Amino acid sequence: QITLKESGPTLVKPTQTLTLTCTFSGFSLTTSGVGVGWIRQPPGEALEWLALIQWDDDKRYSPSLKSRLTITKDTSKNQVVLIMTNMDPVDTATYYCVHSDDNSGYRFDSWGQGTLVTVSS
Amino acid sequence: EIVLTQSPGTLSLSPGERATLSCRASQSVSSSYLTWYQQRPGQAPRLLIYGASRRAAGIPDRFSGSGSGTDFTLTISRLEPEDFAVYYCQQYDRSPQTFGQGTKVEIK
Numbered sequence: 001q002i003t004l005k006e007s008g009p010t011l012v013k014p015t016q017t018l019t020l021t022c023t024f025s026g027f028s029l030t031t032s033g034v035g036v037g038w039i040r041q042p043p044g045e046a047l048e049w050l051a052l053i054q055w056d057d058d059k060r061y062s063p064s065l066k067s068r069l070t071i072t073k074d075t076s077k078n079q080v081v082l083i084m085t086n087m088d089p090v091d092t093a094t095y096y097c098v099h100s101d102d103n104s105g106y107r108f109d110s111w112g113q114g115t116l117v118t119v120s121s
Numbered sequence: 122e123i124v125l126t127q128s129p130g131t132l133s134l135s136p137g138e139r140a141t142l143s144c145r146a147s148q149s150v151s152s153s154y155l156t157w158y159q160q161r162p163g164q165a166p167r168l169l170i171y172g173a174s175r176r177a178a179g180i181p182d183r184f185s186g187s188g189s190g191t192d193f194t195l196t197i198s199r200l201e202p203e204d205f206a207v208y209y210c211q212q213y214d215r216s217p218q219t220f221g222q223g224t225k226v227e228i229k
Binding site (some may be wrong): 046048051060063094102106107108109111112113 | 122155158166168177178211219220
């Protein structure tokens, strides 16, 4: 059974850096074709894909946010970390960690419960 | 970037009725890379359909997907109470992958 859980601050101030951790179980990020990504959803709005890291350390980012994002993995801890710099109130959203194993990285077959991050001074 | 336009924005139906949701792409999308997700209130999305027509594990057969090129459809044959939710389509044929804005299926 695959599980993913997001952790990190619930409140950050504008201009601060957000660090979110996804801790997962039920799969290995060293297995060929497996990826872990991040998707966010502002309150009442649609889904927005942010970033993805694959089993072979291939990293992909949303073009519109690429300059602000860094994704890394620690396979020994079964964790993936997303860093987003220069936070703004428009970045207020629920952030989801997702799993993919279809080798594309974009078929999200398991989701974490999400963590709400509010950006406010 | 491929824009996915979902219609209608909101669908008001009664339990037992048939729901037909549309997802139109601004450019042709390979069926292999068109998916549908369901998001119930207060929950994370879950994968419903991938490859335009293949049900994900554990998804009831009242859900079906069809379409090709720029026009894709999600059909729920008979709405159950737990099906009232928001549905998103997604394409990952062309980078960057994109989601539609969602269709809300609400109880009439």
